[in-house]
Amino acid sequence: MDDREIVAFGVALLYLRRRLPRRWIWLHGKFHRLVQELRLDGEQFQHFFCLDREQFDSLLSKIGPVITMTTTNYRRPISPAEHLVICLQFLATGDSYRTIACSYSVGMSTVASIVTQVTRVIWDALVLEFMPVPTTEDWRSIAEGFRCQWAFPNCLGSIDGKHVVTRAPDNSGSLFYNYKGTYSIVLLAVVDSHYGRDSDGGVLANSDFGQKLLDGTLDLPLDALLPGADHMGRQPYVFVADEAFPLHRNLMRSFPGHQSGSHRLFNFRLSHARLIVENTFGILTSQWHMYRGVIGCVCVCVCVCVRASMGCIHDNQYTENTNTCVRTRLLGHIHMV
Structure with a gap:
């Protein structure tokens, strides 16, 4: 294959890459690997999140509509359940933002934003009731x-x-x-x-x-x-x-x-x-x-x-x-x- 054929082949690859739709890969991290398994064991679920499954679902139903994000063409947004899980892990363990970010395959700034937002929403949702x-x-x-x-x-x-x-x-x-x-x-x-x-x-x-x-x-x-x-x-x-x-x-x-x-x-x-x-x-x-x-x-x-x-x-x-x-x-x- 001479140089002109190599160049032509490269141009063709670039053309095809632009024509093919991109498939964005979103890493779910610990949420999909661990949290779903914890739901099968009520005792472990409560030990990890300091709430049992019924309490978790009840709290999620109260705050979920407020923290739901809009789906885009680029990636699936972090779900309300994932928001709550990340926030509860911070409250329950005191782990650093860096540790939680690595666990759930998200950025540190994302964890910081989630903790701040969800804790505010939890307070607003529960203060008048309790x-x-x-x-x-x-x-x-x-x-x-x-x-x-x-x-x-x-x-x-x-x-x-x-x-x-x-x-x-x-x-x-x-x-x-x-x-x-x-x-x-x-x-x-x-x-x-x-x-x-x-x-x-x-x-x-x-x-x-x-x-x-x-x-x-x-x-x-x-x-x-x-x-x-x-x-x-x-x-x-x-x-x-x-x-x-x-x-x-x-x-x-x-x-x-x-x-x-x-x-x-x-x-x-x-x-x-x-x-x-x-x-x-x-x-x-x-x-x-x-x-x-x-x-x-x-x-x-x-x-x-x-x-x-x-x-x-x-x-x-x-x-x-x-x-x-x-x-x-x-x-x-x-x-x-």
């Missing part, structure tokens, strides 16, 4: 729960804050630096009786909930008599907290220092009621492993991830050895610290 603002009657019901379960009457909730460690944002200086020597945002939570660098008190004062508590616009029930203490008159309903929070008419903490007699008994009862918020944070951390390390994304994304995990925890509230419901009402807001 974390509505309590009415006066709701507050009374919560107080009755504390009286029956924790022997602490007129209590409306247990308050505490949790630092969610993140990387230092660019050009933020000391804005997110806290007294523990890390960069973080603070999750401030108010938990009812059925759980499963600023101080926490400073976070409370700067939160919407804290401002409403301090200015008396939370729609709390009227003062009520304590059981067996009619002689004391009507007493206000209160939230219980630790020494990091300021005393207020509707915010109570233990007596300081070593106490005896009635003060010691009071401290025991209050601490017993307050522990439920710490137990709730323990449940949150054990279920969503992203809280166990430094979250390597921008703080706005961290906020929506935290909110999404707060919403998702209601979809899977259980204790390991019992069927006891640990339904939790988290009323706090996310604050930059």
Whole structure:
């Protein structure tokens, strides 16, 4: 074959290549190799995603229409189910974007976009259903729960804050630096009786909930008599907290220092009621492993991830050895610290 024949053959190949339709190959990665297999084993599915199959499908039905993408001629879009799987793996394992991108054969920027979008949608879809603002009657019901379960009457909730460690944002200086020597945002939570660098008190004062508590616009029930203490008159309903929070008419903490007699008994009862918020944070951390390390994304994304995990925890509230419901009402807001 001489040079002219080689050139002619090459031109013919180029011509045919332009005429033939392109077949775009989209790598499905772990989703089609693993997720479909996990559906056959309910226990493994729940271990991997922290939701069972029914809870996963229920959540997908709520957010799927919002995150559905338009099919193009170039490639099949990532399905809503894949969006949710990628987001849940980030929340459940705390894996880096790079690790998740390699697992699902997508780009790191795609993973970042999916996590940010899906966590926002999860929050919007679940917040009104699982974390509505309590009415006066709701507050009374919560107080009755504390009286029956924790022997602490007129209590409306247990308050505490949790630092969610993140990387230092660019050009933020000391804005997110806290007294523990890390960069973080603070999750401030108010938990009812059925759980499963600023101080926490400073976070409370700067939160919407804290401002409403301090200015008396939370729609709390009227003062009520304590059981067996009619002689004391009507007493206000209160939230219980630790020494990091300021005393207020509707915010109570233990007596300081070593106490005896009635003060010691009071401290025991209050601490017993307050522990439920710490137990709730323990449940949150054990279920969503992203809280166990430094979250390597921008703080706005961290906020929506935290909110999404707060919403998702209601979809899977259980204790390991019992069927006891640990339904939790988290009323706090996310604050930059």
